Amino acid sequence: MIRLSIPLRQALARLSLPMMIAAAFGVMLLGKADALLAERARMALADLLTPIWAALQQPVSAVQEVVREGQALVHLRRENVRLLEENERLRRWQAAALALEAENSLLRRQLNYLPEAAPAYTTARVVADGGGTYARAVLLAAGPLHSIRKGQVALDERGLVGRVTEVGSRSARVLLATDMNSRIPVTLEGSRARAMMVGTNGARPRLQHWPEGAIPQEGDRVVTSAEAGAFPAGLPVGVVRWSATGAPEVELFARLDRLDMVRLFDYGLSGILPPEAVARPEPRARR
Amino acid sequence: MASKGRPAPSPGLLRQVDALARAAFPSGFTALAMMLAAPPVGLPGVVAAAGLPCIFFWCVFRPAALPPPAIFGLGLLLDLLSAAPLGSNILILLVVYGVATRWRRFLARQSFLAVWLVFCGFAAAAALLGWGLQALLGWELPPAMPGVVQVMLSAGLYPVLAGLLSLAQRAMIRAESAA
Numbered sequence: 001m002i003r004l005s006i007p008l009r010q011a012l013a014r015l016s017l018p019m020m021i022a023a024a025f026g027v028m029l030l031g032k033a034d035a036l037l038a039e040r041a042r043m044a045l046a047d048l049l050t051p052i053w054a055a056l057q058q059p060v061s062a063v064q065e066v067v068r069e070g071q072a073l074v075h076l077r078r079e080n081v082r083l084l085e086e087n088e089r090l091r092r093w094q095a096a097a098l099a100l101e102a103e104n105s106l107l108r109r110q111l112n113y114l115p116e117a118a119p120a121y122t123t124a125r126v127v128a129d130g131g132g133t134y135a136r137a138v139l140l141a142a143g144p145l146h147s148i149r150k151g152q153v154a155l156d157e158r159g160l161v162g163r164v165t166e167v168g169s170r171s172a173r174v175l176l177a178t179d180m181n182s183r184i185p186v187t188l189e190g191s192r193a194r195a196m197m198v199g200t201n202g203a204r205p206r207l208q209h210w211p212e213g214a215i216p217q218e219g220d221r222v223v224t225s226a227e228a229g230a231f232p233a234g235l236p237v238g239v240v241r242w243s244a245t246g247a248p249e250v251e252l253f254a255r256l257d258r259l260d261m262v263r264l265f266d267y268g269l270s271g272i273l274p275p276e277a278v279a280r281p282e283p284r285a286r287r
Numbered sequence: 288m289a290s291k292g293r294p295a296p297s298p299g300l301l302r303q304v305d306a307l308a309r310a311a312f313p314s315g316f317t318a319l320a321m322m323l324a325a326p327p328v329g330l331p332g333v334v335a336a337a338g339l340p341c342i343f344f345w346c347v348f349r350p351a352a353l354p355p356p357a358i359f360g361l362g363l364l365l366d367l368l369s370a371a372p373l374g375s376n377i378l379i380l381l382v383v384y385g386v387a388t389r390w391r392r393f394l395a396r397q398s399f400l401a402v403w404l405v406f407c408g409f410a411a412a413a414a415l416l417g418w419g420l421q422a423l424l425g426w427e428l429p430p431a432m433p434g435v436v437q438v439m440l441s442a443g444l445y446p447v448l449a450g451l452l453s454l455a456q457r458a459m460i461r462a463e464s465a466a
Contacts, residue, residue: 013354016354016355016356017355017381017384017385019355020355020356020358020359020377020381021378021381021382021385023359023377024359024362024374024377024378024381025374025378026374027363027366027373027374027377028372028373028374028375028378028420028424029374030373030374031366031372031373031374031424032372032373032424038373041367042367042370045364045367045368049322049325052322053325053326056323056326057326057327060326060327060328064328064329126327127326127327128325128326128327129325129326129327129328129331129333129334130370131331131332131369131370132331132332132334132335132368132369132370132371133331133332133335133369133371133414133417133421133433133434133436133437134371134417134418134421134425134429134433135331135369135370135371136331137370138327139325173370180427180429180430200430201429201430201432201433202430202432257329257330258329259327
């Protein structure tokens with residue numbers, strides 16, 4: 001330890017706050033000038049902390065499970081009535097689906113249709129909230145020899161969650177579809193019209209840029225569109241809902257507030273990534 | 288053979304370790320609180336909301352324990368943990384430090400409730416500054432609602448964290464007066 005005279009030490013103490021504030025502006029400029037550096041630092045820290053979060057996530061999710069169980073017990077009767085009714089409805093749909101499937105296979109045989117290969121996927125656990133006040137992202141824990149790469153599409157058991165934007169050695173960050181920077185090309189299934197689904201940081205992303213005359217209808221199903229080569233066509237996204245303020249929004253199928261596992265699909269696509277993801281997606285590894 | 292009179296003072300090394308632990312506790316606890324707030328609980332922005340109460344508490348009640356370089360480090364950690372633009376949380380925490388240490392003589396004499404109210408003001412100002420920096424660095428107006436949620440989260444977390452920290456603070460004062 002260097003011994004300093006008392007007045008010098010006092011002067012240094014008084015100067016340290018302005019110096020640190022100046023350094024903060026320096027860091028801001030650095031972060032703006034070299035976005036890759038910030039991304040690398042983030043992923044290095046995430047890699048370091050992921051084992052701790054992975055261990056911590058289990059008791060947290062256990063507690064959440066208990067809370068959910070309690071809520072379910074309270075609503076048991078009402079839920080049962082709803083499920084019986086839904087089951088009845090789904091039975092009718094199942095019959096319709098089986099008939100359509102049979103018809104579809106018959107037509108495919110006649111047309112000599114080439115089926116698309118089933119995409120490969122890996123499943124990863126969500127261990128931490130990777131976003132902040134103005135960002136919606138989650139961190140995934142991945143094994144040391146994982147095959148996750150940038151640009152992969154993340155889905156939960158119901159629908160689209162987001163895309164992988166940063167990959168570290170033991171973790172990966174998925175930008176959620178609700179993030180302010182998320183722009184996803186979608187198709188409205190009712191009219192086959194294309195539109196953009198724009199994240200707002202709220203629970204429901206907005207629909208924008210639909211073609212004139214094809215106004216999104218309440219309850220219309222929304223699926224991804226293959227425009228720009230970023231997503232494969234036809235992944236389930238959500239349902240159109242008109243907000244109280246008169247803007248079309250998408251109620252997502254995926255339950256983003258209770259993500260615990262996501263499936264990462266490798267469609268081998270290399271389209272545009274969200275704006276803050278600077279690097280291009282890496283090509284699929286050849287084996 | 289020192290069987291009577293005062294007990295011998297603890298050896299120098301142990302006392303140094305003790306003092307070091309005491310000096311490192313405020314920043315260590317704050318960093319730990321921020322890291323432990325990261326697991327997903329279905330509510331975004333908990334990390335930033337957990338850091339501010341700790342930093343405010345130590346700035347008011349033990350400013351020597353959190354010098355500006357430590358605040359800088361904690362801000363950088365917060366920036367990296369919560370995908371905020373790099374440097375924005377550093378600036379926010381340094382400003383909170385600057386104002387809180389200037390007012391600490393007044394604040395330290397107030398009741399818990401009054402300090403909590405002042406903290407709510409700090410949280411609101413920090414969120415406003417964060418919103419401004421986000422707008423400036425991202426060059427796009429962010430929505431206001433997440434900031435409001437963060438202020439309420441922070442204000443709600445303060446009593447819990449401050450209760451824990453004041454226990455630690457009292458233990459530290461007792462240890463210091465005994466040494």
